[in-house]
Amino acid sequence: MVEPTGNTEKALLVLASAGDVVAFSSLFHLHKHKLFSYLLALTESQMLAEDIVQDVFLKLWNEHESLTGIENFGNYIFRMSKNHAINHFRRMAHETLIISEMFQADPTHNQTEDFIALQETEKILAEIIDKLPAQQKAIYHLSRHEGRSHEEIAALLKISPHTVRNHIVQAMSTIRTHLIRHSEIFLILALTASFKK
Template identity: 50%
Template sequence: MSTSIQYEEEWLKMAADGDELAFTHLFHAYKFKLYGFISKLTGSPATAEDVVQDVFLKLWKDRKSLRDVDSFGSYLFRMAQNHAINGFRKMAREENVIRQLQTDEAPAHSSPQSHISLKETRELLHRAIQQLPPRQKAIYLLSREEGVKHEEIARRLQITTGTVKNHMIQALRTLRETLSRHPHSLEILLLPCLVFPFC
């Protein structure tokens, strides 16, 4: 057994018992490799940073389960990949919510109160878009209101496609956080026909 694997097994056992230093060793041993893997998978350095942070936070919260892990590297990369995929699915649902909020259609079978809340939420969304940083706002509007693909946006603005994706991720995150701070917006976001386009 190699020394590195032996150390890793010891670190896993110690981390499972709550040893923060051992867990830190595991973090430093894998953070760059995991970041590179997720960055390549998603094409987004910002997303990769979030995934690495989220995965290690989850590992620490569920640290007792580390005692049962045979191959930490495989376990970690599989966990990160699943986290990234789930993140894409969540982002797709959020984009659909925001896209529908920008239309004039209200969900079927909604109440008069829901119509009022929907109108208020659209106004809130419009204000939030106007307050985005200039580059984020320009990219968001080109993508969402004009339907321009990321590659074309990159060509027009003379930036990389990855930069376009990063700006879109940050813009959507800001819009989501803005909407989530308003109770009536949360009611709209929870309407099934907004969140799930196939309902």
């Protein structure tokens, strides 16, 4: 791959900002491999790295009129990608915490409405987890319920920590997608919680 010169890249940015799909595609092909390698090292997930590369360039295209204002395109997209990865892991950690709290909540501390919502949520979560692929379900259980590290799970199942992480990312993505469909339950929990404060 030929490295772009500053002038070449600037010319492509000017064309892309005017809506030139070919120029934008050239920018994508000039940077995608380095960006993917960086994200793969950062996330240890091929699927997640590919998703972030696509998300970053989709966002750039949706805002292509502002491309000419970018001084160093390479640095800019690496910063964007890093922020995407950080936000993903923050979101995942938050979701894991919510799920963990729901499973560990003490029903005796809830009012009747809260208890019914909690029971329904736990039922939905159990159904989602039960439908995960066998290895993914086993890894999720070892990680979230037994508190084992990626390295411990990898040694136990004779797979790589990278594979463990991929399975957890995929499991969380599946859980998130299904829970969005049942968001009214979270709304009930949030409303009842707000009345207690």
